[in-house]
Amino acid sequence: MATTISFKLNGERVRLKADEDRKLLWVLRTELGQTGTKYGCGRGSCGACVVLVDDRPIRSCMTRFGSVRGKEIVTIEGLAKGGELHPLQNAFMEHDALQCGFCTPGMILNAYGLLRSNREPSREDITRGMDRNLCRCGAHTRIIDAIETAAAELRNGKPTT
């Protein structure tokens, strides 16, 4: 049943009427226009649809819209703050950690969650933490490099290259 739900999206208050049982992915991509959130598999196997809900990465293709009531959603469009890119976004650019770019939003937001729970991850930690995010172009080692760079920057407050 369609219900009106309030939540925050990329820092802004939103009220939206939609069926609570629909998947968050489609609500984000359609009614909310957040097309940076990608459909890749529809069953939580690839990670292209990862967004942050209350600062934690979730797979929006497996998440009920009704579950975000009162919560804060951040999509890739909302990660840069005040015109300033997040260190992960900068690091992905510096390392050319992408090719076709389709998995990139999910990679970056999943990495955000990884760094939130582990400020100083080893390469093995990153590999484990990113393993359920798929990339077909083969940017993997560059993605790991980028996450290491961003982790260092987040710890030190300045870029280390």
Next chain:
Amino acid sequence: MSATDERTLEFQISEPAQVLVAQPQSRREFLKRFGGGIAIFVTFGGNLGVLEKAEAQGQSGVPTDFNAFLRIGEDGRVTCMTGKIEMGQGPITSLAQMMADEIDVPYERVDMVMGDTDLCPWDRGTWGSLTTRAFGPVLRAAAAEARAVLLEIASEKLRVPVSRLEAKDGLIFDRKNERKRITYGELAKGRPIARHLTVKPELKDVSQFRIMGQPKLRRDSLEKVTGKAKYAADIRLPGMLYAKILRPPAHGAKLKHAETSGARKVDGVRLVEDGDFIATLHELPDVAEDALARIDAKFAVPPATVNDENIHGHLARVAPGGDVAEEGGNLAKGRKLATRTVETTFFDGYVAHAPMETHAALARIEDGKCTVWASTQNPFGARDKIARAIRFSPDKVRVITPFVGGGFGGKTSNTQAVEAARLAKAVGRPVQVMRTREEEFFYDTFRPAAVVHIRSGIDSSGRMTFWDYEVLFAGERGADHFYEIPHHRTTVRPRGWSGGRGAHPFATGAWRAPANNTNTFARESQISAMAAAAGADPIEFRLKHLKDPRMIRVLKAAAKRFAWTPAATPSKRGYGVACGIDAGTYVAAIAEVAVDASSGEVEVKRVLSAQEMGIVVNPQGATIQMEGCITMGLGYALSEEVHFRGGQILDTNFHRYEIPRFSTLPKIETLLVEANDIAPQGGGEPAIVVMGAVVANAIHDATGARLKRMPMTPARVKAAMQEA
């Protein structure tokens, strides 16, 4: 320009040139569309090679008067229009480097407009690693000619002979009086200038390169890390509907009956029924999908006779007669000279493209013109196919290619674009078709299953005396060998990779370096098996049979970087080597593996790939393509295989079809071998062709077991070890 046009053109680097909807492909129309500035049309004569051949084959819409187009704006920016598309492999960067270098403007001042059939000259498609080696010379020639035109106009304006003028960074000045100068932007001001040139390429020498040869980061990454990059399914138009289409459970199944009343009850849904083409449409994609699930459809499914286990026997039975691709010497004589003969049959399964972006398209029909945003590798092919399907003239169809989320040869048939156009015509509103992952696997044009049979022999001195090679269904590319073997024959059955009637239970097609992956797996496995039979080191054995200096150089470079020490194989070290040629580029790879004897699990620990590709336009981009090839190649080598029962595809999502992951990747090393005396060659595919053999040879070196079938799953490795 409408708001929607603006939005969809966001992938361009700067503001797009003015977009008018008009007839494509005549010089007059191009000029009208682009207004001021200097427009350069180039008809490229001379050795255009592959591209020219394609055009000569009379494909529809091939321009007869020009094949490259660029514009110098009053702001001094240079816009390059090309029918090539960006699917991740980086031409948006490397083509801009070529353009900037030849026309002498700063790299940042070049804009790329790609894959728009109304704005760009005709192009056959983005595949075959042809963008750099075949289109590159055209583009560079166009830029070089444009520079000559600018010098000419500057000479008139400055009243200085051309011979005294120099062009640099978008500026032309008098060498004797540098204060006499004029910018490209100033030259472009005023009355529009159009020049049509017929040129032979007189391109800069490598020693004159300032931008080519420099490693450049991708130009499109800001859009891609911020979510601004638009892919076909991200385009939104007012009033658009999302369509879901009824699909059969198996290839070859026929719709008997469809009860659609349940779907019609869904609020806001629209149905299109046109024979067995049935679609539900809604303003919300997931509601359209729910409605589709309410259609009760009965299909007649043909009996399944083939499956992934018996397919090779079937292929051997139905293969067409042999077509000798290449032969030399006398096989019978070669056989007599052999003291040891090795005969092996190799098998390859079906492999999916599995790009992260599924096929998508949005079609709009307005004022008799159909515009389709499509994820495609060949926008012009899409345009013509759509035009035929909806009975429009091709000039009333425009295909725009936004960013493409991976292609690998799989986005060439454009059926999703045709479906979107048909539905848009039927309902009178813009319609998006985006495949589900299940549809993506089902309708993929897989890399074909194939069989390769090789007989070869060595004499008592360890030299190969004969080579008899026969490939079934993989295709011809890469079937030739490059070793010095006096008596040899290569037979291909058939030459292409599309099978033919009765061969495959579903569509097959080009998959990154088509045919060459299977052929190189077989050839290089056999060569290492011959080295083992000769008791020789596999690299020394290869060098002993090589004469081609390019291959010798790249193999030696790989061995040196790997710090290879010669040893007879199997050496128990788990080292494998493989060589290959693809798209004019030479590759040699060395891998190190460890094999768990109890489980058959293969851990690839290290892969080094050396590549000689002639002049390298963007070393950064070339390196990244090699990394991508190594990664993707490990997938088909170790885990990727489509399981099926007749026309029913059993692996339809990523939980069953296992592509490479972070945790399965080895240490990857790449090496570009400099060869500035050779024209630029292909880069998007070559490094992938060696990955099957390099892993198979490393497994053999570790265990003594020869893997003859890809993918080399733990079960197959274990079985081979028990046999060895």
